[in-house]
Ligand code: HEC
């Protein structure tokens with residue numbers, strides 16, 4: 001059979017030589033993105049990661065965080081809260097008390113209230129992006145979790161639709 005060149009080179013024409021050039025045993029591989037090219041260790045988003053870590057003596061459940069913010073807000077968090085609040089709004093520097101139901105639907109219930117009260121509360125998407133995606137070397141989320149969008153935003157690989165899971169805080173974790 002004679003070789004007939006195709007008019008349009010396909011992507012495979014580029015990929016195959018690259019794979020052949022790679023050292024023996026190496027496999028051309030896409031970047032490991034949770035939920036896209038790799039397993040997603042936190043399919044439930046916020047509530048799967050904000051749990052208790054007894055081995056690190058760490059409790060970052062939202063009930064614990066809210067109770068803390070109702071007493072005091074760190075200067076770093078307050079600065080980020082101000083930066084994510086509509087201009088002209090003055091923050092109190094303490095979180096208002098929330099109903100027990102709030103921790104049954106995270107981030108749904110947080111987003112609802114933060115949107116409804118945007119004349120007195122930070123815009124949650126902006127605050128959450130600032131708290132997870134800024135801070136460089138100091139940031140646990142950027143370093144340990146590689147700043148992956150897909151740990152919160154989930155892509156449906158069949159339909160291409162993005163969504164965000166929301167659910168109850170887990171009683172225990174670790
Ligand atoms: C995969 C783990 C992970 C997921 C998922 C996650 N977080 Fe976080 N979150 C962290 C880490 C780690 C920090 C500490 C900040 C840092 O140093 O990176 C943090 C910090 C925060 C803070 C700031 C706390 C403070 O006192 O400064 C808020 C608020 C927060 N998260 C809310 C959320 C919400 C809401 C969601 C879901 C939309 C979410 N997080 C999803 C890991 C996660």
Ligand code: HEC
Nearest residue numbers: 062069073081091092093094095098102109110113120121
């Ligand atoms: C009852 C409405 C309401 C609910 C529900 C709510 N928030 Fe808030 N939140 C506010 C208001 C109002 C502020 C501004 C407080 C201030 O003036 O400092 C705020 C501020 C914050 C801040 C900035 C720090 C602070 O306390 O000032 C964080 C972080 C925060 N909220 C996270 C959350 C998360 C996460 C949830 C869901 C688990 C949540 N909030 C649920 C109303 C709410």
Ligand code: HEC
Nearest residue numbers: 107111124125126128129132147148149150151152153164
């Ligand atoms: C820690 C959780 C978390 C991470 C990580 C995260 N997001 Fe978000 N994102 C949110 C939340 C919460 C909202 C608000 C959802 C709502 O309002 O219903 C949001 C909303 C958005 C929106 C729409 C609102 C807006 O702010 O314009 C965009 C766009 C977005 N995210 C992009 C990204 C991209 C790109 C990345 C990665 C570089 C990323 N997000 C990483 C939690 C996260």
